[in-house]
Amino acid sequence: MSERFRHEALFYGDRTEFLAGTVPFITAGIAEREPVLVVESRQKIDLLRDALGGQAEAVLFADMAQVGANPARIIPAWQDFVSERGAEGRRLRGIGEPIWNGRTPDELVECQRHESLLNVAFGDGQPWWLLCPYDTSQLDDEVLHEALRSHEYVMDARSNSTDSTVFRGIEGSGAPFDRPMRDLAPGSRGIAYDSETLLQMRRAVARFATSAGCGADRAKQLVTAVNEVATNSIIHGEGQGTLRMWRDGDAVIAELHDTGRYRSPLADRARPGASPGDPRGLWLANHICDLVQIRTFEHGTVVRLHMKVDPLHQLHVVSSAAN
Amino acid sequence: MGIGDRPAGYRSAGGFLIEDLFATSQREGPVYADRHLVVTRTNNPPGLRFAGEIDITNSDAVAQSVRQAIADSGDPHLDLSRLSFCDISGIRALVEMAMGLDGGRTMLLHGLPKQLQEVMRVTGWSGLPSLVLCTCSGEAE
Numbered sequence: 001m002s003e004r005f006r007h008e009a010l011f012y013g014d015r016t017e018f019l020a021g022t023v024p025f026i027t028a029g030i031a032e033r034e035p036v037l038v039v040e041s042r043q044k045i046d047l048l049r050d051a052l053g054g055q056a057e058a059v060l061f062a063d064m065a066q067v068g069a070n071p072a073r074i075i076p077a078w079q080d081f082v083s084e085r086g087a088e089g090r091r092l093r094g095i096g097e098p099i100w101n102g103r104t105p106d107e108l109v110e111c112q113r114h115e116s117l118l119n120v121a122f123g124d125g126q127p128w129w130l131l132c133p134y135d136t137s138q139l140d141d142e143v144l145h146e147a148l149r150s151h152e153y154v155m156d157a158r159s160n161s162t163d164s165t166v167f168r169g170i171e172g173s174g175a176p177f178d179r180p181m182r183d184l185a186p187g188s189r190g191i192a193y194d195s196e197t198l199l200q201m202r203r204a205v206a207r208f209a210t211s212a213g214c215g216a217d218r219a220k221q222l223v224t225a226v227n228e229v230a231t232n233s234i235i236h237g238e239g240q241g242t243l244r245m246w247r248d249g250d251a252v253i254a255e256l257h258d259t260g261r262y263r264s265p266l267a268d269r270a271r272p273g274a275s276p277g278d279p280r281g282l283w284l285a286n287h288i289c290d291l292v293q294i295r296t297f298e299h300g301t302v303v304r305l306h307m308k309v310d311p312l313h314q315l316h317v318v319s320s321a322a323n
Numbered sequence: 324m325g326i327g328d329r330p331a332g333y334r335s336a337g338g339f340l341i342e343d344l345f346a347t348s349q350r351e352g353p354v355y356a357d358r359h360l361v362v363t364r365t366n367n368p369p370g371l372r373f374a375g376e377i378d379i380t381n382s383d384a385v386a387q388s389v390r391q392a393i394a395d396s397g398d399p400h401l402d403l404s405r406l407s408f409c410d411i412s413g414i415r416a417l418v419e420m421a422m423g424l425d426g427g428r429t430m431l432l433h434g435l436p437k438q439l440q441e442v443m444r445v446t447g448w449s450g451l452p453s454l455v456l457c458t459c460s461g462e463a464e
Contacts, residue, residue, distance in 0.1 A: 231411075
Protein backbone atom coordinates (compact mmCIF):
# COMPACT_ATOMS: atom_id res chain seq x y z
CA MET A 1 0.00 0.00 0.00
CA SER A 2 1.05 3.62 -0.36
CA GLU A 3 3.12 5.44 2.24
CA ARG A 4 0.32 7.72 3.31
CA PHE A 5 -3.34 7.63 4.29
CA ARG A 6 -5.43 5.87 1.64
CA HIS A 7 -9.13 6.70 1.68
CA GLU A 8 -11.02 4.36 -0.59
CA ALA A 9 -14.69 3.78 -1.35
CA LEU A 10 -15.92 0.23 -1.99
CA PHE A 11 -18.99 0.01 -4.23
CA TYR A 12 -20.94 -3.21 -3.64
CA GLY A 13 -24.37 -4.26 -4.88
CA ASP A 14 -25.21 -7.20 -2.62
CA ARG A 15 -23.97 -9.36 0.24
CA THR A 16 -21.69 -11.42 -2.02
CA GLU A 17 -20.00 -8.34 -3.43
CA PHE A 18 -19.67 -6.86 0.08
CA LEU A 19 -17.79 -9.95 1.26
CA ALA A 20 -15.77 -10.18 -1.97
CA GLY A 21 -14.53 -6.62 -1.36
CA THR A 22 -14.00 -6.66 2.39
CA VAL A 23 -12.76 -10.15 3.29
CA PRO A 24 -9.60 -10.13 1.09
CA PHE A 25 -8.88 -6.59 2.36
CA ILE A 26 -9.08 -7.82 5.96
CA THR A 27 -7.12 -11.04 5.47
CA ALA A 28 -4.36 -9.21 3.57
CA GLY A 29 -4.07 -6.87 6.59
CA ILE A 30 -3.91 -9.81 8.99
CA ALA A 31 -1.22 -11.45 6.83
CA GLU A 32 0.86 -8.25 7.08
CA ARG A 33 0.25 -8.19 10.87
CA GLU A 34 -1.55 -4.86 10.50
CA PRO A 35 -4.13 -3.97 13.16
CA VAL A 36 -7.61 -4.04 11.58
CA LEU A 37 -10.71 -2.25 12.91
CA VAL A 38 -14.12 -2.78 11.31
CA VAL A 39 -16.86 -0.25 12.19
CA GLU A 40 -20.03 -1.67 10.69
CA SER A 41 -23.65 -2.53 11.48
CA ARG A 42 -24.24 -5.52 13.75
CA GLN A 43 -25.55 -7.54 10.80
CA LYS A 44 -22.44 -6.87 8.71
CA ILE A 45 -20.19 -7.66 11.67
CA ASP A 46 -21.94 -11.05 12.05
CA LEU A 47 -21.58 -11.62 8.31
CA LEU A 48 -17.85 -10.85 8.43
CA ARG A 49 -17.26 -12.98 11.53
CA ASP A 50 -18.87 -15.94 9.76
CA ALA A 51 -16.87 -15.40 6.59
CA LEU A 52 -13.57 -14.90 8.43
CA GLY A 53 -13.95 -17.87 10.75
CA GLY A 54 -10.97 -18.15 13.10
CA GLN A 55 -9.29 -15.14 11.52
CA ALA A 56 -11.99 -12.90 13.05
CA GLU A 57 -10.08 -13.21 16.32
CA ALA A 58 -7.41 -10.92 14.88
CA VAL A 59 -9.92 -8.20 13.96
CA LEU A 60 -11.39 -5.42 16.10
CA PHE A 61 -15.09 -4.75 15.58
CA ALA A 62 -17.22 -1.77 16.60
CA ASP A 63 -20.90 -1.05 16.02
CA MET A 64 -21.32 1.92 13.67
CA ALA A 65 -24.81 2.55 15.10
CA GLN A 66 -23.12 3.41 18.39
CA VAL A 67 -19.81 4.93 17.28
CA GLY A 68 -21.31 6.90 14.42
CA ALA A 69 -24.84 7.74 15.53
CA ASN A 70 -23.52 11.29 15.50
CA PRO A 71 -21.03 11.11 12.60
CA ALA A 72 -18.80 13.77 14.19
CA ARG A 73 -17.74 11.16 16.75
CA ILE A 74 -16.27 8.80 14.12
CA ILE A 75 -13.02 10.67 13.38
CA PRO A 76 -12.03 10.72 17.08
CA ALA A 77 -12.67 6.94 17.17
CA TRP A 78 -10.35 6.39 14.18
CA GLN A 79 -7.79 8.71 15.78
CA ASP A 80 -7.89 6.57 18.93
CA PHE A 81 -7.37 3.44 16.82
CA VAL A 82 -4.43 4.94 14.92
CA SER A 83 -2.73 6.34 18.02
CA GLU A 84 -3.29 3.26 20.19
CA ARG A 85 -2.53 0.56 17.63
CA GLY A 86 -0.28 2.35 15.18
CA ALA A 87 2.74 3.08 17.36
CA GLU A 88 5.95 3.96 15.50
CA GLY A 89 4.14 4.52 12.24
CA ARG A 90 2.83 0.97 12.05
CA ARG A 91 0.44 0.49 9.14
CA LEU A 92 -3.21 -0.18 9.90
CA ARG A 93 -6.44 -0.98 8.08
CA GLY A 94 -9.99 0.06 8.73
CA ILE A 95 -13.43 -0.54 7.28
CA GLY A 96 -16.11 2.03 8.02
CA GLU A 97 -19.60 2.30 6.56
CA PRO A 98 -21.10 5.51 7.93
CA ILE A 99 -23.69 5.92 5.13
CA TRP A 100 -26.62 3.55 4.72
CA ASN A 101 -30.18 3.74 3.52
CA GLY A 102 -31.97 4.80 6.69
CA ARG A 103 -29.86 7.77 7.64
CA THR A 104 -32.07 10.87 7.95
CA PRO A 105 -31.44 13.60 5.34
CA ASP A 106 -29.64 15.72 7.96
CA GLU A 107 -27.52 12.79 9.12
CA LEU A 108 -26.65 11.90 5.52
CA VAL A 109 -25.29 15.39 4.81
CA GLU A 110 -23.21 15.34 7.98
CA CYS A 111 -21.92 11.84 7.11
CA GLN A 112 -20.84 13.14 3.71
CA ARG A 113 -19.05 16.04 5.39
CA HIS A 114 -17.44 13.51 7.74
CA GLU A 115 -16.15 11.49 4.75
CA SER A 116 -14.46 14.63 3.38
CA LEU A 117 -13.06 15.62 6.77
CA LEU A 118 -11.35 12.23 7.08
CA ASN A 119 -8.99 13.47 4.33
CA VAL A 120 -8.20 16.55 6.42
CA ALA A 121 -7.79 14.62 9.67
CA PHE A 122 -5.47 11.92 8.28
CA GLY A 123 -4.25 13.14 4.89
CA ASP A 124 -0.84 14.25 6.11
CA GLY A 125 -0.42 11.69 8.87
CA GLN A 126 0.85 8.14 9.08
CA PRO A 127 0.02 5.55 6.42
CA TRP A 128 -3.15 3.59 6.94
CA TRP A 129 -5.87 2.33 4.66
CA LEU A 130 -9.56 3.06 5.23
CA LEU A 131 -12.13 1.27 3.07
CA CYS A 132 -15.66 2.72 3.08
CA PRO A 133 -18.34 0.39 1.69
CA TYR A 134 -21.27 1.98 -0.21
CA ASP A 135 -24.34 -0.11 -1.04
CA THR A 136 -25.09 0.72 -4.69
CA SER A 137 -28.43 -1.14 -4.56
CA GLN A 138 -29.73 1.10 -1.76
CA LEU A 139 -28.14 4.52 -2.23
CA ASP A 140 -29.04 7.27 -4.69
CA ASP A 141 -26.73 8.17 -7.57
CA GLU A 142 -26.00 11.57 -5.98
CA VAL A 143 -24.79 9.85 -2.83
CA LEU A 144 -22.51 7.57 -4.84
CA HIS A 145 -21.20 10.53 -6.82
CA GLU A 146 -20.44 12.39 -3.61
CA ALA A 147 -18.50 9.31 -2.43
CA LEU A 148 -16.29 9.70 -5.50
CA ARG A 149 -15.71 13.34 -4.53
CA SER A 150 -14.71 12.48 -0.94
CA HIS A 151 -12.56 9.40 -1.67
CA GLU A 152 -9.28 9.43 -3.57
CA TYR A 153 -9.73 5.82 -4.69
CA VAL A 154 -12.62 3.57 -5.50
CA MET A 155 -12.64 -0.25 -5.39
CA ASP A 156 -15.04 -2.59 -7.11
CA ALA A 157 -16.16 -6.00 -5.84
CA ARG A 158 -13.26 -7.70 -7.65
CA SER A 159 -10.83 -5.65 -5.53
CA ASN A 160 -9.82 -3.54 -8.54
CA SER A 161 -8.78 -0.08 -7.35
CA THR A 162 -8.90 2.99 -9.55
CA ASP A 163 -8.25 6.66 -8.91
CA SER A 164 -11.36 8.73 -8.48
CA THR A 165 -11.18 11.37 -11.21
CA VAL A 166 -13.46 13.73 -9.28
CA PHE A 167 -11.79 13.55 -5.84
CA ARG A 168 -11.93 17.04 -4.34
CA GLY A 169 -8.48 16.80 -2.73
CA ILE A 170 -7.37 17.38 0.83
CA GLU A 171 -7.61 21.14 0.62
CA GLY A 172 -11.03 21.01 -1.01
CA SER A 173 -12.15 18.55 1.67
CA GLY A 174 -11.52 21.12 4.39
CA ALA A 175 -13.02 24.11 2.57
CA PRO A 176 -15.64 26.04 4.60
CA PHE A 177 -18.87 24.06 4.56
CA ASP A 178 -21.67 26.32 3.34
CA ARG A 179 -24.20 23.84 2.00
CA PRO A 180 -27.69 25.18 2.81
CA MET A 181 -29.44 23.39 5.62
CA ARG A 182 -32.90 21.86 5.43
CA ASP A 183 -35.77 24.33 5.52
CA LEU A 184 -37.65 24.17 8.79
CA ALA A 185 -41.21 25.32 9.27
CA PRO A 186 -41.45 28.98 10.17
CA GLY A 187 -42.90 29.96 13.50
CA SER A 188 -40.00 30.10 15.92
CA ARG A 189 -39.24 33.69 16.79
CA GLY A 190 -35.55 34.52 17.09
CA ILE A 191 -34.20 35.16 20.58
CA ALA A 192 -31.28 37.57 20.60
CA TYR A 193 -28.61 36.76 23.19
CA ASP A 194 -25.51 38.44 24.54
CA SER A 195 -23.57 38.31 27.79
CA GLU A 196 -26.33 40.24 29.59
CA THR A 197 -29.09 37.83 28.54
CA LEU A 198 -27.26 34.50 28.52
CA LEU A 199 -29.03 33.28 31.65
CA GLN A 200 -32.50 34.17 30.32
CA MET A 201 -31.58 32.36 27.10
CA ARG A 202 -30.78 29.23 29.11
CA ARG A 203 -34.17 29.47 30.81
CA ALA A 204 -35.87 29.78 27.41
CA VAL A 205 -34.05 26.68 26.10
CA ALA A 206 -35.01 24.67 29.19
CA ARG A 207 -38.67 25.69 28.88
CA PHE A 208 -38.81 24.92 25.16
CA ALA A 209 -37.06 21.55 25.51
CA THR A 210 -39.33 20.50 28.37
CA SER A 211 -42.50 21.56 26.58
CA ALA A 212 -41.32 19.71 23.45
CA GLY A 213 -41.04 16.46 25.41
CA CYS A 214 -37.46 16.33 26.68
CA GLY A 215 -37.07 14.91 30.17
CA ALA A 216 -35.14 16.87 32.81
CA ASP A 217 -31.77 15.33 31.96
CA ARG A 218 -32.03 15.84 28.20
CA ALA A 219 -33.34 19.39 28.67
CA LYS A 220 -30.34 20.15 30.90
CA GLN A 221 -27.98 18.65 28.34
CA LEU A 222 -29.46 20.74 25.56
CA VAL A 223 -29.13 23.85 27.75
CA THR A 224 -25.45 22.97 28.29
CA ALA A 225 -24.77 22.50 24.56
CA VAL A 226 -26.66 25.64 23.49
CA ASN A 227 -24.89 27.64 26.19
CA GLU A 228 -21.45 26.55 24.92
CA VAL A 229 -22.23 27.53 21.32
CA ALA A 230 -23.70 30.83 22.54
CA THR A 231 -20.55 31.39 24.59
CA ASN A 232 -18.54 31.03 21.38
CA SER A 233 -20.77 33.74 19.86
CA ILE A 234 -20.08 36.00 22.81
CA ILE A 235 -16.31 35.46 22.66
CA HIS A 236 -15.78 35.17 18.88
CA GLY A 237 -18.96 36.44 17.24
CA GLU A 238 -19.04 40.12 18.14
CA GLY A 239 -20.55 39.33 21.52
CA GLN A 240 -23.99 38.31 20.38
CA GLY A 241 -26.13 35.99 18.34
CA THR A 242 -29.66 34.79 17.63
CA LEU A 243 -31.28 31.55 18.78
CA ARG A 244 -34.20 29.75 17.14
CA MET A 245 -35.81 26.50 18.27
CA TRP A 246 -38.05 23.93 16.65
CA ARG A 247 -39.73 20.68 17.51
CA ASP A 248 -38.87 18.61 14.42
CA GLY A 249 -40.07 15.01 14.24
CA ASP A 250 -38.73 13.20 17.29
CA ALA A 251 -36.15 15.88 18.05
CA VAL A 252 -35.70 19.42 19.30
CA ILE A 253 -33.50 21.61 17.10
CA ALA A 254 -31.77 24.70 18.44
CA GLU A 255 -30.12 26.95 15.85
CA LEU A 256 -27.58 29.61 16.79
CA HIS A 257 -26.51 32.25 14.32
CA ASP A 258 -23.68 34.70 14.84
CA THR A 259 -21.13 36.72 12.87
CA GLY A 260 -18.05 34.71 13.88
CA ARG A 261 -16.27 32.05 11.82
CA TYR A 262 -14.67 28.78 12.93
CA ARG A 263 -11.20 28.66 11.41
CA SER A 264 -10.50 24.94 11.66
CA PRO A 265 -12.69 22.52 9.70
CA LEU A 266 -12.09 19.99 12.50
CA ALA A 267 -12.98 22.47 15.27
CA ASP A 268 -15.93 20.43 16.50
CA ARG A 269 -14.18 17.04 16.53
CA ALA A 270 -10.67 17.81 17.80
CA ARG A 271 -10.20 15.94 21.08
CA PRO A 272 -9.24 18.48 23.76
CA GLY A 273 -5.71 18.08 25.08
CA ALA A 274 -4.42 18.34 28.62
CA SER A 275 -4.17 22.14 28.54
CA PRO A 276 -7.10 23.73 30.37
CA GLY A 277 -7.18 26.44 27.68
CA ASP A 278 -8.00 24.02 24.84
CA PRO A 279 -11.46 24.63 23.32
CA ARG A 280 -14.01 22.11 24.56
CA GLY A 281 -17.44 23.59 23.81
CA LEU A 282 -18.08 22.09 20.37
CA TRP A 283 -16.50 18.80 21.37
CA LEU A 284 -18.92 18.63 24.30
CA ALA A 285 -21.87 19.59 22.07
CA ASN A 286 -21.06 16.67 19.74
CA HIS A 287 -21.00 14.26 22.66
CA ILE A 288 -24.25 15.57 24.13
CA CYS A 289 -26.30 16.07 20.97
CA ASP A 290 -27.56 13.50 18.48
CA LEU A 291 -26.37 15.70 15.62
CA VAL A 292 -24.51 18.99 15.27
CA GLN A 293 -24.60 20.87 11.97
CA ILE A 294 -22.14 23.71 11.42
CA ARG A 295 -22.20 25.99 8.39
CA THR A 296 -19.64 28.70 7.76
CA PHE A 297 -20.71 31.53 5.51
CA GLU A 298 -18.85 34.64 4.48
CA HIS A 299 -20.68 36.73 7.07
CA GLY A 300 -21.13 34.31 9.91
CA THR A 301 -21.74 30.87 11.32
CA VAL A 302 -24.91 28.85 11.85
CA VAL A 303 -24.93 25.91 14.27
CA ARG A 304 -27.87 23.53 14.57
CA LEU A 305 -28.01 21.26 17.61
CA HIS A 306 -30.34 18.24 17.38
CA MET A 307 -31.55 16.56 20.57
CA LYS A 308 -33.98 13.66 20.39
CA VAL A 309 -36.76 13.84 22.97
CA ASP A 310 -36.80 10.97 25.44
CA PRO A 311 -38.46 7.82 24.08
CA LEU A 312 -39.69 7.07 27.61
CA HIS A 313 -41.23 10.48 27.90
CA GLN A 314 -43.10 9.97 24.65
CA LEU A 315 -44.42 6.62 25.90
CA HIS A 316 -45.52 8.30 29.08
CA VAL A 317 -47.46 10.92 27.12
CA VAL A 318 -49.15 8.24 25.03
CA SER A 319 -50.17 6.14 28.00
CA SER A 320 -51.55 9.07 29.97
CA ALA A 321 -53.53 10.16 26.93
CA ALA A 322 -54.99 6.66 26.68
CA ASN A 323 -56.13 6.88 30.28
CA MET B 324 -23.26 44.15 38.73
CA GLY B 325 -23.35 44.22 42.54
CA ILE B 326 -25.48 42.14 44.85
CA GLY B 327 -27.75 45.10 45.56
CA ASP B 328 -29.13 44.77 42.03
CA ARG B 329 -30.75 41.40 42.69
CA PRO B 330 -34.49 41.30 42.23
CA ALA B 331 -36.15 40.75 45.63
CA GLY B 332 -36.96 37.12 46.35
CA TYR B 333 -34.96 35.92 43.38
CA ARG B 334 -35.30 32.17 43.30
CA SER B 335 -32.52 30.23 41.70
CA ALA B 336 -33.01 27.09 39.64
CA GLY B 337 -31.97 25.13 42.75
CA GLY B 338 -35.23 26.16 44.39
CA PHE B 339 -33.88 28.03 47.42
CA LEU B 340 -34.00 31.73 48.02
CA ILE B 341 -30.92 33.70 47.17
CA GLU B 342 -32.27 36.15 49.78
CA ASP B 343 -31.65 33.60 52.55
CA LEU B 344 -28.18 32.86 51.35
CA PHE B 345 -27.53 36.54 50.97
CA ALA B 346 -28.55 37.16 54.59
CA THR B 347 -26.28 34.36 55.78
CA SER B 348 -23.41 35.44 53.62
CA GLN B 349 -23.74 39.02 54.82
CA ARG B 350 -23.22 37.92 58.41
CA GLU B 351 -20.21 35.83 57.48
CA GLY B 352 -19.16 37.99 54.56
CA PRO B 353 -19.56 36.36 51.15
CA VAL B 354 -16.41 35.43 49.31
CA TYR B 355 -18.19 36.30 46.08
CA ALA B 356 -21.69 37.39 45.08
CA ASP B 357 -23.41 38.58 41.93
CA ARG B 358 -26.89 38.30 40.43
CA HIS B 359 -26.49 34.58 39.67
CA LEU B 360 -24.03 33.21 42.18
CA VAL B 361 -23.15 33.42 45.86
CA VAL B 362 -20.00 31.87 47.30
CA THR B 363 -19.83 31.63 51.10
CA ARG B 364 -17.39 30.11 53.55
CA THR B 365 -18.07 26.81 55.28
CA ASN B 366 -16.38 25.82 58.55
CA ASN B 367 -16.79 22.07 58.61
CA PRO B 368 -15.05 21.08 56.46
CA PRO B 369 -13.18 24.35 55.91
CA GLY B 370 -13.98 25.55 52.44
CA LEU B 371 -16.54 27.27 50.22
CA ARG B 372 -20.12 26.67 49.18
CA PHE B 373 -21.30 27.64 45.69
CA ALA B 374 -24.97 28.42 45.10
CA GLY B 375 -26.31 29.54 41.73
CA GLU B 376 -24.83 29.54 38.26
CA ILE B 377 -21.38 30.01 36.73
CA ASP B 378 -20.94 30.92 33.06
CA ILE B 379 -18.66 33.03 30.87
CA THR B 380 -20.04 36.24 32.40
CA ASN B 381 -18.78 35.54 35.92
CA SER B 382 -16.23 32.69 35.77
CA ASP B 383 -13.18 34.99 35.72
CA ALA B 384 -14.41 37.10 38.65
CA VAL B 385 -15.38 34.00 40.63
CA ALA B 386 -11.97 32.45 40.00
CA GLN B 387 -10.20 35.58 41.20
CA SER B 388 -12.16 35.78 44.46
CA VAL B 389 -12.01 32.07 45.16
CA ARG B 390 -8.29 31.88 44.48
CA GLN B 391 -7.71 34.51 47.17
CA ALA B 392 -10.07 32.78 49.59
CA ILE B 393 -8.27 29.44 49.32
CA ALA B 394 -4.77 30.90 49.35
CA ASP B 395 -4.20 29.84 52.99
CA SER B 396 -2.74 26.43 53.75
CA GLY B 397 -4.84 23.27 53.74
CA ASP B 398 -6.88 21.38 51.20
CA PRO B 399 -9.88 23.49 50.07
CA HIS B 400 -13.27 21.75 50.15
CA LEU B 401 -15.79 23.13 47.64
CA ASP B 402 -19.46 22.28 48.17
CA LEU B 403 -21.04 22.39 44.71
CA SER B 404 -24.33 20.66 45.56
CA ARG B 405 -26.25 23.92 45.02
CA LEU B 406 -24.46 24.84 41.81
CA SER B 407 -27.41 24.59 39.44
CA PHE B 408 -25.41 25.42 36.29
CA CYS B 409 -21.72 25.53 35.44
CA ASP B 410 -20.38 25.87 31.92
CA ILE B 411 -16.98 24.84 30.60
CA SER B 412 -15.44 28.20 31.52
CA GLY B 413 -16.54 27.57 35.11
CA ILE B 414 -15.12 24.05 35.20
CA ARG B 415 -11.95 25.38 33.55
CA ALA B 416 -11.67 27.94 36.37
CA LEU B 417 -11.92 25.18 39.00
CA VAL B 418 -9.41 23.02 37.14
CA GLU B 419 -6.93 25.89 36.83
CA MET B 420 -7.32 26.68 40.52
CA ALA B 421 -6.64 23.06 41.43
CA MET B 422 -3.63 22.89 39.11
CA GLY B 423 -2.31 26.12 40.64
CA LEU B 424 -2.38 24.87 44.25
CA ASP B 425 1.06 24.87 45.77
CA GLY B 426 2.79 22.39 48.08
CA GLY B 427 0.95 19.25 47.03
CA ARG B 428 -2.43 20.57 48.14
CA THR B 429 -5.60 18.98 46.80
CA MET B 430 -8.95 20.56 45.94
CA LEU B 431 -11.94 18.44 46.97
CA LEU B 432 -15.25 18.87 45.16
CA HIS B 433 -18.32 17.84 47.15
CA GLY B 434 -21.76 17.28 45.68
CA LEU B 435 -20.68 17.84 42.08
CA PRO B 436 -23.93 17.36 40.11
CA LYS B 437 -24.00 14.17 38.04
CA GLN B 438 -24.22 16.11 34.80
CA LEU B 439 -21.08 18.13 35.59
CA GLN B 440 -19.22 14.91 36.38
CA GLU B 441 -20.20 13.72 32.91
CA VAL B 442 -19.04 16.99 31.34
CA MET B 443 -15.67 16.67 33.09
CA ARG B 444 -15.29 13.10 31.88
CA VAL B 445 -16.19 13.90 28.25
CA THR B 446 -13.93 16.95 28.10
CA GLY B 447 -10.90 15.08 29.46
CA TRP B 448 -10.83 16.71 32.87
CA SER B 449 -11.26 13.65 35.05
CA GLY B 450 -8.32 12.12 36.88
CA LEU B 451 -6.40 15.30 37.70
CA PRO B 452 -4.16 14.56 40.69
CA SER B 453 -4.91 17.83 42.50
CA LEU B 454 -8.70 17.67 41.94
CA VAL B 455 -10.66 15.01 43.79
CA LEU B 456 -14.38 14.33 43.50
CA CYS B 457 -15.69 13.55 46.96
CA THR B 458 -18.75 11.30 47.01
CA CYS B 459 -19.34 11.48 50.76
CA SER B 460 -22.89 12.44 51.75
CA GLY B 461 -23.84 15.31 54.03
CA GLU B 462 -23.62 19.03 53.44
CA ALA B 463 -20.92 21.34 54.64
CA GLU B 464 -21.79 23.60 57.58
